[in-house]
Amino acid sequence: MRKAKRADSAKTPRDVQAVFDDIKATRKVADVNNFWRYLARDPALLKRTWEGVKEVMRPGELDVLTKEMLYLAVSITNGCGYCIASHTAGARKAGMTEAMFGELMGVVGMANETNRLANGYRVPIDPAFEK
Amino acid sequence: MRKAKRADSAKTPRDVQAVFDDIKATRKVADVNNFWRYLARDPALLKRTWEGVKEVMRPGELDVLTKEMLYLAVSITNGCGYCIASHTAGARKAGMTEAMFGELMGVVGMANETNRLANGYRVPIDPAFEK
Amino acid sequence: MRKAKRADSAKTPRDVQAVFDDIKATRKVADVNNFWRYLARDPALLKRTWEGVKEVMRPGELDVLTKEMLYLAVSITNGCGYCIASHTAGARKAGMTEAMFGELMGVVGMANETNRLANGYRVPIDPAFEK
Amino acid sequence: MRKAKRADSAKTPRDVQAVFDDIKATRKVADVNNFWRYLARDPALLKRTWEGVKEVMRPGELDVLTKEMLYLAVSITNGCGYCIASHTAGARKAGMTEAMFGELMGVVGMANETNRLANGYRVPIDPAFEK
Amino acid sequence: MRKAKRADSAKTPRDVQAVFDDIKATRKVADVNNFWRYLARDPALLKRTWEGVKEVMRPGELDVLTKEMLYLAVSITNGCGYCIASHTAGARKAGMTEAMFGELMGVVGMANETNRLANGYRVPIDPAFEK
Amino acid sequence: MRKAKRADSAKTPRDVQAVFDDIKATRKVADVNNFWRYLARDPALLKRTWEGVKEVMRPGELDVLTKEMLYLAVSITNGCGYCIASHTAGARKAGMTEAMFGELMGVVGMANETNRLANGYRVPIDPAFEK
Numbered sequence: 001m002r003k004a005k006r007a008d009s010a011k012t013p014r015d016v017q018a019v020f021d022d023i024k025a026t027r028k029v030a031d032v033n034n035f036w037r038y039l040a041r042d043p044a045l046l047k048r049t050w051e052g053v054k055e056v057m058r059p060g061e062l063d064v065l066t067k068e069m070l071y072l073a074v075s076i077t078n079g080c081g082y083c084i085a086s087h088t089a090g091a092r093k094a095g096m097t098e099a100m101f102g103e104l105m106g107v108v109g110m111a112n113e114t115n116r117l118a119n120g121y122r123v124p125i126d127p128a129f130e131k
Numbered sequence: 132m133r134k135a136k137r138a139d140s141a142k143t144p145r146d147v148q149a150v151f152d153d154i155k156a157t158r159k160v161a162d163v164n165n166f167w168r169y170l171a172r173d174p175a176l177l178k179r180t181w182e183g184v185k186e187v188m189r190p191g192e193l194d195v196l197t198k199e200m201l202y203l204a205v206s207i208t209n210g211c212g213y214c215i216a217s218h219t220a221g222a223r224k225a226g227m228t229e230a231m232f233g234e235l236m237g238v239v240g241m242a243n244e245t246n247r248l249a250n251g252y253r254v255p256i257d258p259a260f261e262k
Numbered sequence: 263m264r265k266a267k268r269a270d271s272a273k274t275p276r277d278v279q280a281v282f283d284d285i286k287a288t289r290k291v292a293d294v295n296n297f298w299r300y301l302a303r304d305p306a307l308l309k310r311t312w313e314g315v316k317e318v319m320r321p322g323e324l325d326v327l328t329k330e331m332l333y334l335a336v337s338i339t340n341g342c343g344y345c346i347a348s349h350t351a352g353a354r355k356a357g358m359t360e361a362m363f364g365e366l367m368g369v370v371g372m373a374n375e376t377n378r379l380a381n382g383y384r385v386p387i388d389p390a391f392e393k
Numbered sequence: 394m395r396k397a398k399r400a401d402s403a404k405t406p407r408d409v410q411a412v413f414d415d416i417k418a419t420r421k422v423a424d425v426n427n428f429w430r431y432l433a434r435d436p437a438l439l440k441r442t443w444e445g446v447k448e449v450m451r452p453g454e455l456d457v458l459t460k461e462m463l464y465l466a467v468s469i470t471n472g473c474g475y476c477i478a479s480h481t482a483g484a485r486k487a488g489m490t491e492a493m494f495g496e497l498m499g500v501v502g503m504a505n506e507t508n509r510l511a512n513g514y515r516v517p518i519d520p521a522f523e524k
Numbered sequence: 525m526r527k528a529k530r531a532d533s534a535k536t537p538r539d540v541q542a543v544f545d546d547i548k549a550t551r552k553v554a555d556v557n558n559f560w561r562y563l564a565r566d567p568a569l570l571k572r573t574w575e576g577v578k579e580v581m582r583p584g585e586l587d588v589l590t591k592e593m594l595y596l597a598v599s600i601t602n603g604c605g606y607c608i609a610s611h612t613a614g615a616r617k618a619g620m621t622e623a624m625f626g627e628l629m630g631v632v633g634m635a636n637e638t639n640r641l642a643n644g645y646r647v648p649i650d651p652a653f654e655k
Numbered sequence: 656m657r658k659a660k661r662a663d664s665a666k667t668p669r670d671v672q673a674v675f676d677d678i679k680a681t682r683k684v685a686d687v688n689n690f691w692r693y694l695a696r697d698p699a700l701l702k703r704t705w706e707g708v709k710e711v712m713r714p715g716e717l718d719v720l721t722k723e724m725l726y727l728a729v730s731i732t733n734g735c736g737y738c739i740a741s742h743t744a745g746a747r748k749a750g751m752t753e754a755m756f757g758e759l760m761g762v763v764g765m766a767n768e769t770n771r772l773a774n775g776y777r778v779p780i781d782p783a784f785e786k
Contacts, residue, residue, distance in 0.1 A: 033259070035245070038252040042364025048445060049248065049371070055441060056237040061230040066197055067238050070204045074242035076775040077208045079341055079603055082249040083242070084774060085260040099192040102566025105775050106187040107198050109573070111205035111214070113768040114166070117180065118213040119739060120731040120760050121169040128164070129216040173757030179576060180764070186572060207382040210472055210734055215381060233435025236382050240442070244375040250346060251338040251367050295521070297507070300514040304626025310707060311510065311633070317703060318499040323492040328459055329500050332466045336504035339470045341603055344511040345504070347522040361454040368449040369460050373467035373476070376428070379442065380475040383431040390426070391478040469644040472734055477643060495697025498644050502704070506637040512608060513600040513629050557783070559769070562776040573772065580761040585754040590721055591762050597725045598766035601732045606773040607766070609784040623716040630711035631722050635729035635738070638690070641704065642737040645693040652688070653740040 016040045019050050026054060033086065065094040073108045147171045150181050157185060164217065196225040204239045278302045281312050288316060295348065327356040335370045409433045412443050419447060426479065458487040466501045540564045543574050550578060557610065589618040597632045671695045674705050681709060688741065720749040728763050 012020070020040075023032045039046040057067055068091035075083035091101070143151065151171075154163045170177040188198055199222035206214035222232070274282070281302075285294045301308040319329055330353035337345035353363070405413065413433075416425045432439040450460055461484035468476035484494070536544065543564075547556045563570040581591055592615035599607035615625070667675065674695075678687045694701040712722055723746035730738035746756070 033257045034254045035249060038254045039248060041360060045364050045368050048448060052241055052441060056241045060234050062234045069201060070235060070238045071242045073201045073204050074208050074239055075246055076771050077205050078246045079774045080246040080249055082254050082256055083246050084777060085256045089260045097192065098565060102569055103191050103193045104201060105772060106569050107201045108205055108775065109768040109772050110183055110187045111202045112771045113764040115206055115209045115211040115214050116731050116767045117170060117760060117764050118166060118211055119734045120763065122739060123165045123169045123213050125213055125216045126164045129220045172753060176757055176761050179579060183572060207378050210381045215384060229434060233438050236379060237438050239382065240375040240379050243378045244371040247338050247374045248367060248371050250341045251370060253346060295519045296516050297511060300516045301510060303622060307626055307630050310710060314503055314703060318503045322496050324496045331463060332497060332500045333504045335463045335466050336470050336501055337508055339467050340508045342508040342511055344516045344518055345508050347518045351522045365453050365455045366463060369463045370467055372445055372449045373464045377468055377471045377473040377476050379432060380428060380473055385427045385431045385475050387475055387478045388426045391482045469640050472643045477646060491696060495700055498641060499700050501644065502637040502641050505640045506633040509600050509636045510629060510633050512603045513632065515608060557781045558778045559773060562778045563772060576765055580765045584758050585752065586758045594724060594728045594759060594762045595766045597728050598732050598763055599770055601729050602770045604770040604773055606778050606780055607770050609780045613784045627715050627717045628725060631725045632729055634707055634711045635726045639730055639733045639735040639738050641694060642690060642735055647689045647693045647737045649737055649740045650688045653744045
């Protein structure tokens with residue numbers, strides 16, 4: 001059965017529980033979402049992935065909203081349904097308004113279009129871009 | 132010969148020239164880059180593409196730097212060499228520092244990784260994301 | 263109706279039936295899965311695809327388990343839901359354990375990440391790799 | 394200039410040098426390749442990426458050759474030129490023969506084909522694959 | 525709720541209604557499909573996208589059937605479920621028979637396969653193709 | 656050296672030569688292009704790929720020009736440089752004019768854009784498309 005693939009909370013191994021606890025504390029949420037539950041099937045993968053996500057999504061030179069929108073733009077380009085749903089939610093939580101989302105969609109759509117126009121015409125890179 | 136595929140400036144048709152002039156005026160640049168010169172092989176495609184790019188890249192709810200970084204994130208994901216070169220230049224011109232670029236790369240890399248992890252484990256979308 | 267798109271077994275054309283019989287005999291299964299039933303809408307496509315799959319998946323210098331894992335890694339990268347489901351099943355049948363699947367996911371995720379890092383930094387190929 | 398984007402060895406920061414030294418010691422090589430030199434522009438990205446690659450490529454339930462071939466299959470699917478060159482070299486070093494490479498190509502090609510056939514016919518997942 | 529994301533027809537803004545009316549008149553259909561209803565969340569995106577689609581899909585040097593099949597081939601390659609469903613319907617309406625669809629699938633499958641074979645062997649472009 | 660990876664004509668194995676001869680006879684060309692020379696490193700892959708390409712590209716319900724344009728649309732979407740160059744040449748040989756190429760580019764660009772808009776808004780498939 002499909003459900004059996006999620007970690008059963010009654011039997012969560014200690015190393016998995018430690019990651020879950022850190023996710024909940026870092027994000028100030030009551031529970032972890034399905035992505036982390038499925039990754040828990042391989043505790044080393046879960047731990048490495050969470051530590052990577054935690055590090056890259058931390059506010060730095062770019063704020064959290066910008067980072068969430070970049071994550072969403074990549075997920076839309078790749079057509080990952082789960083990731084689009086979760087990062088649309090994440091970007092909204094970080095402050096993305098409906099109008100901002102509309103503009104993001106405009107840029108993502110246009111970039112996917114012009115990427116193929118540049119491919120198709122085999123446009124050589126301008127020397128100015130190499131500096 | 133490859134060069135013959137670019138519009139020869141001495142013979143630029145009037146409709147193409149009008150678009151080139153608008154690009155130069157809008158972007159305050161002395162000349163248009165190769166992408167526009169190759170698109171000029173089909174004047175209707177050139178005009179429609181420029182008008183689309185001009186509209187989506189105009190500052191709105193998102194500023195120009197954010198839009199350039201979204202464009203770059205999509206181009207990196209698609210592996211379009213020309214677009215990566217031109218939009219890295221565009222983002223730098225709009226204010227992207229080396230440190231910001233490093234953080235963008237971190238997010239783009241991680242998103243491409245977790246997109247596949249979500250695919251591979253066939254993670255069902257959390258009901259909370261559907262609201 | 264959707265169902266009508268599958269070949270109705272009572273009316274299976276002889277050339278389609280011959281392919282179905284070969285699939286069942288080769289794989290030692292009681293019935294063919296949906297993929298082959300849908301391809302049967304074009305008997306030439308069905309025959310050519312089955313013969314190609316049969317040839318590439320035959321044990322050779324690489325064993326069946328390795329081939330199934332390569333197939334799965336490509337399917338995860340492309341985000342093909344049907345193919346991920348069917349080749350996860352195929353790889354398990356060929357001996358992929360949960361621990362091996364976790365390691366495969368780690369490699370697939372990391373490759374998708376570093377592919378974009380190499381794109382984004384436009385890393386030139388080392389002369390040593392050209393030998 | 395393009396070259397200036399590589400870390401100049403005379404001025405390599407201590408944190409970057411530590412990663413370079415670990416790469417050289419782990420892989421028993423005299424120098425690091427271009428990929429790592431370019432990533433060094435962001436020392437945190439360099440460190441995180443190397444630690445991830447080191448962990449996932451370590452022999453475990455899957456041996457190094459299998460892991461290198463999975464990495465190569467993903468890189469070919471994504472069309473990343475640098476990654477194809479470096480992981481073809483990596484897989485050969487780990488024991489991939491010309492005959493094994495030919496079989497890998499056969500599987501990667503066929504998977505990319507059937508992924509689209511499953512998409513195009515919108516094949517529903519067989520209940521048997523959900524168990 | 526999901527439904528709330530569609531424009532409620534009782535409250536459709538005037539600019540959105542004008543686009544909907546043009547779609548219905550141009551395509552001679554009683555109602556617009558979901559794609560346009562969702563895009564209506566951003567009226568400028570809706571208008572720009574419709575005008576672009578209307579222009580590129582108009583019969584010209586290529587007829588509507590050829591254009592619909594090209595659209596479908598791209599959508600299958602990208603794995604966009606909605607687009608595959610809508611453009612399969614569109615191509616059928618423009619005259620694509622089951623036999624033509626089978627041949628299209630054959631070409632799309634083979635192109636996706638040989639694209640990776642060319643990537644994997646890093647085949648250099650023949651001078652003859654550069655002329 | 657790179658060149659050594661091509662089959663040296665003086666030593667071409669008989670099975671490879673038979674495929675080369677069939678390519679030259681079928682296409683009425685004096686020599687085979689680089690793609691086939693690289694595939695010759697694995698004679699079974701060469702033979703299977705050529706037979707598949709020969710079968711799908713044969714005129715049938717779709718003419719050769721339409722098939723070449725579909726092949727090109729997929730290759731542009733995937734960003735395969737070699738394939739774009741060779742199938743642009745192939746489509747031109749089959750009758751694609753500059754104006755037709757411009758329209759093909761318009762459709763390919765727009766399809767890549769709207770594929771992402773449908774992904775990003777997670778548009779549900781209209782019941783009418785399921786019939």
